[in-house]
Amino acid sequence: MTAREIAEEIRKSLKKHGITSRQVSVRAKTYTFDEAIEVRIKDLTVSKKLVEAIAKEYEYVRWDDYTNEILAGGNTYVSVDYDYKALREKAKEFIGIAEEILKEKEKYKDNLMRLAEKDDLVVLYQPYHNGTYPxxxxxxxNKYSCILDNVESYYAVDEYTLSEALVILAYQYGFDFNKVMTK
Known part of the structure; x- marks a missing residue:
């Protein structure tokens, strides 16, 4: 199958799940030896995990058995991410909350700041600490210990990157950051 045919198949699969081309764009690119499919989520209410599950079925990458390197030629790479323009637009709504969190970060230099909780999920903010970026x-x-299992992590060094992380978590997981828990 060519990259265009694969992109069309991904579109059909997305449509079967009720996802339209207005919500998710699928583009095909052909390079010298390989092909790439770019899937961009324009509607942040669409589940990224669902889109990834659908799109990644069409990914094909050949690996060398001995060196574990990717072999050139015949590969179809699939990438799924948020449309940056849509993400930036929605992130503007969260700038105020991000600024509020950053004002409080000095109190939490050595500790994590708990931002929100929902069911068994917790959102934490880690300010710059021991060479680790915020x-x-x-x-x-975790049901079996007091340790929290990391599900996702987002770089959040300033109000813009922090607001992007908050947008993703709000739309994908339903967190309400309007009442941020800073204590």
């Missing part, structure tokens, strides 16, 4: 973590409570 980031937002989505963690899941």
């Amino acid at each position: 980031h937002v973590k989505l963690c899941k409570r």
